[in-house]
Amino acid sequence: MNATNVTQCLPWELHFSIPILWGILSVGGLIFNSISLWIFWFAIKRWNSGTMLQFNLALVDIIVLPVMPLMVAYFSLGNHWPFGQFVCQLQVFLLSTHLYGSIYFLMLISIHRYQAIVHYNAKTLWRKKSALKKLVLVFWAFLFLQGLPLFFFLKTSVIGNSVKCLSIYRSELAYLYLTYRIFLGIFCFLIPFGISLVSYVMLGAYVAKISQANLRGKVIKTKSKQMITITLVIFGICFTPLHICQTVGLIVRYYWTSCGLRYRVEIAYYVSLVFSMVNCCLDPFIYNFSNEKFYKSFSVSLQRFFFAKCKKEVPQRRD
Numbered sequence: 001m002n003a004t005n006v007t008q009c010l011p012w013e014l015h016f017s018i019p020i021l022w023g024i025l026s027v028g029g030l031i032f033n034s035i036s037l038w039i040f041w042f043a044i045k046r047w048n049s050g051t052m053l054q055f056n057l058a059l060v061d062i063i064v065l066p067v068m069p070l071m072v073a074y075f076s077l078g079n080h081w082p083f084g085q086f087v088c089q090l091q092v093f094l095l096s097t098h099l100y101g102s103i104y105f106l107m108l109i110s111i112h113r114y115q116a117i118v119h120y121n122a123k124t125l126w127r128k129k130s131a132l133k134k135l136v137l138v139f140w141a142f143l144f145l146q147g148l149p150l151f152f153f154l155k156t157s158v159i160g161n162s163v164k165c166l167s168i169y170r171s172e173l174a175y176l177y178l179t180y181r182i183f184l185g186i187f188c189f190l191i192p193f194g195i196s197l198v199s200y201v202m203l204g205a206y207v208a209k210i211s212q213a214n215l216r217g218k219v220i221k222t223k224s225k226q227m228i229t230i231t232l233v234i235f236g237i238c239f240t241p242l243h244i245c246q247t248v249g250l251i252v253r254y255y256w257t258s259c260g261l262r263y264r265v266e267i268a269y270y271v272s273l274v275f276s277m278v279n280c281c282l283d284p285f286i287y288n289f290s291n292e293k294f295y296k297s298f299s300v301s302l303q304r305f306f307f308a309k310c311k312k313e314v315p316q317r318r319d
Contacts, residue, residue, distance in 0.1 A: 026068035029280030043297035060101030088165035
């Protein structure tokens with residue numbers, strides 16, 4: 001396809017609800033993850049291996065929040081990017097780090113949860129914090145290297161009279177970008193998702209046999225079901241639609257010239273991009289369901305907040 005055919009298909013302006021949703025998710029993600037990081041860092045004195053993995057999941061959620069206002073401005077300006085090429089590349093890098101960091105650490109948390117409940121007496125890697133620290137550093141290094149190709153090659157593109165960032169209409173290196181996206185979809189999404197799914201299926205089969213006659217068994221069963229549900233919801237709503245829309249969008253861009261089809265795919269792509277940020281608000285529920293120390297610290301902090309607020313609002317009685 002030549003450049004003339006590309007410029008004939010000008011992108012539609014997105015619905016005003018897209019920047020509004022980005023703004024809401026930005027505020028929600030900032031509040032939830034700031035509270036989560038505060039609890040992890042200041043309220044939980046002794047970390048176990050599960051807490052370490054959850055803290056890193058909170059880090060990959062908070063790392064993307066600085067560029068969220070830029071995305072709100074981008075969509076509000078009718079998909080025009082006024083912030084320069086470097087900032088666009090940095091944004092793409094941070095979005096990639098957040099997306100795949102969330103996928104990887106959710107996978108590690110699912111494996112850890114299975115090991116902690118089903119093989120709770122076994123001395124495995126998942127109970128050794130020193131070994132787990134090294135594993136976490138390996139994943140962070142892999143995330144950094146994985147995002148570098150996107151940082152260097154996915155640049156801004158000019159379509160019509162506007163500058164685009166994160167556009168599926170770009171023509172430069174389209175085939176290379178499609179190949180890299182297929183690689184990411186298979187090895188960095190489908191395989192981690194499959195591992196997470198298998199871990200939770202085996203965990204679900206195990207907890208289904210646990211007797212609810214005692215309180216501990218009932219708590220383990222309830223919290224495991226909650227954690228399995230919220231994780232599968234995150235994969236189903238936040239990650240799967242985005243990978244499908246990215247791949248379909250690039251295939252359509254590379255092989256088809258129908259503008260109507262491209263318009264529909266582009267809208268689906270941006271909607272799925274918004275939904276991919278929902279996990280910033282959902283991940284704290286995982287900490288609440290799987291970490292007893294986090295749950296207690298959050299409950300105590302919440303009680304203190306409302307007590308202080310009520311005490312401030314109630315006027316003191318004067319005799």
